[in-house]
Amino acid sequence: MRDRTPTRSSHGPPSLASSAALRSDVHPGRPQETHVLDLKFIRQNPDLVKAGAAKKRMTCDVDRILDLDERKRALGQRVDEMRSVQKGAGKAIAQAAAEERPALAEAQKTLKADLKGAEEEQKSIDEELHGLLLLVPNVPADEVPDGADDGDNVELRKVGEPTSFDFEPKSHLELGEQHDWLDIERGARLAGSRNYVLKGELSLLEGAVMRFALDLMVSKGFTPLSVPTLVRTETMVGTGYFPGGEDQAYRCDERDELCLVGTAEVPITALHQDEILDGASLPRKFVALSSCYRREAGTYGKDTKGLYRVHQFQKVEQVILDVADDANSLAQHHAILGNAEELLQALELPYRVVNVCGGDLGQPQIQKFDIETWMPSRGSYGETHSASRFHDFQARRLNLRYRGADGKVRHCHTLNNTVAASTRMLIALLENHQQADGSVHVPEPLRPYLGGRESLGN
Template identity: 60%
Template sequence: MLDLKLLRDDPDAVRRGAVKKRLPDRVRAVDEALRLDAELRELLPRLDGLRSEQKAAGKALGKLGPAEREAFLEGQKRLKVELQGLEEREKQLRAELQQQLALVPNLPDPEVPEGRDDTENVERTRWGTAPEFGFAPRPHYEIGEAQGWVDFTRAAELAGSRNYVLFGDLALLHDAVLRFAVDLMVGRGFVPVDPPLLVRDAAMFGTGFFPGGEEQTYRCEKDGLNLIGTAEVPVTSLHQGEMLAGDALPKLYVARSACFRREAGTYGKDTRGLYRVHQFQKVEQVVIDVADKARSIEHHQRIVANAEALLQAFELPYRVVAVCGGDLGVPQAMKYDIETWMPSRGGFGETHSASRFYDYQARRLDLRYRPKDGGKPQYCHTLNNTVVASPRILIALLENHQQADGTIRVPAALRPYVGGRAVLGRPVF
């Protein structure tokens, strides 16, 4: 949510932001919100005046004798009727205003590149080089199935398409990358969190997934709860409604969780293998800090660097791209994606997504802090980034580190997590 004052002061900037994000229908929300705000502000002085009158009269009434009382009450009753009408209108206006305001997207930062979709994201850095194989490299699903590590058929039978079952060393590797990620982040001062996977609408709304993301979300209607698509939701919402002490910030959290996504509207896209699945495990980093733009930007660079450290330890080539306006979500102010080299795709595949929001989520969550110098309460700034998401990262590990016989070389950093082994699998090709 944006500050209403910003909409009043510079509505054009807000409209331009929605345009840059290629969200024309959200431009309307700006105009609607301003119209409702104007009407509300016209109404409020009248309403407040009447209320003031009622209050003062009411106080006087308490001390009146019974005789004068009767006449007085008549006037009060008329006032009440008039007030009721205006209050009804006020309630309506406020509700509609909130609704429209919630639709207004966060302002994209000036450094966000112009562009329509992910093809126009701008590469910022690149690390490593695509491996040269002395043989014909195979896609991860072929290796996995040959090794008996993954079963898509039974998974589909059990749970429908876009599911998987991992077995043996691949199941171990899956867990290994997640534990490596948690250890990495704990070593960097992040507090491990094991959050709820089912959350109320408030958390979905607060983090900006609702309204808009309902179709992407599995929902338990009976209980009014939603399965999270990322630990960003429960962890960023952890302190919703709170007034944090300034010296308790920053909060650095790392959460490992299962994630659930319906992937509606992606039929026929990435249908093979482990790339796009309904359920996966993710280690997510979340930062909550004071309202300081420069500091948010520093955090942003740091959480990207954390993910880069992991990919480097995994010896995987990757690039960092600045996500363009059209590919940026509603709540983000700026986003970097990290894409990891995946030979079967003949290109990079998105494995990480690092966002900064400034106070957009915090406003929706009513997440504030009292500054150390004792000033007024401020809305926090929030950020998050993937540390690792698996099984997607397994695609890169299997495909980049495959050997001609179908065995997998384990990067040194991961060996302690797979019983010290340097190679996984038997020769199968």
């Protein structure tokens, strides 16, 4: 018996999706069992898991899981015993005189057949159990407010006031047109709807924001990374996006079992999968700039205008891998939230922070804070950042562990937050910093990245 860290954990997304397609055959190089979750926790706290799912407005068949678990363990004992007998007999045969061997070997055959039958039963139980476990939602933290959808998210604070203008403000689309900064039509011609081309100063501004965000995080001790954005299906499962999020990801065809990531969170968090890190090396803080790809399936007719909802954008993402300590993780959660707030304040943008309610939470997170930045053309705050805390959910799936000072091996805790997502930052910058003549004020920290320019479009 080992480590019984009394922590929660779990797995899997809400929609049933194609979990069949995600089975062992798609997980090369790793034993199927490893990224399955903490069955022990579910066994010991079934009601907590059920209540957690209910809070997230999700369903999961805990009773079926417990039933399978019990059968699995009983069967496991039987199989272990049979194998023990088989091993003993095998050794006896090895030592027996040559002429006695055929008879002894013959006697082993029935045991072998029984064993095989039991193993097959074991396998089918494992498969069903594994599939169900992948779908168990992580138990939300106590700090998560109750609620059904984003309308029930709780505002924690508002920083700055919605920008007021003494002229009729333009939308980022209008500004883009005025300065020939944005070509939506040709973007669509090149790549379909929800695609765009940034031109001239706007393209430079994008680069400036991304670089500023990256430098800000590096100055805070985060290690910059350049990571693959095309990853294995396995990596998507490990980070909790699959099963359930298949429709949101672009996938390569059968020649390459790869997916385009929707965020650098995926490759960064999975960087140390299957490793046992030295606890003294934690926390590991990473930041990466990457392209992000989102299919936006099921959003037809929603946010169809402009840069708000697009298929591809650039994003600087921060990720922390840390020890399994709830209080510490909560503190880190607030820290990464603070990092993003610092960026918004430096860019002189008004925003608010909300504590996402249970019903608006995904299956992997135990808590999420969203930052919404004021967007004049929407007349409201629009989501620009999302800070998530996962407990050991992702680490379990990724088999990401560390050895603590006490010598014990535990799963890490993982957290991540946006630092800056290009398109939504551009909307906020353009619209909040526009002047009466259509020029755009450049916040001080961005100027070094724009050759010292104090404003664009003039």
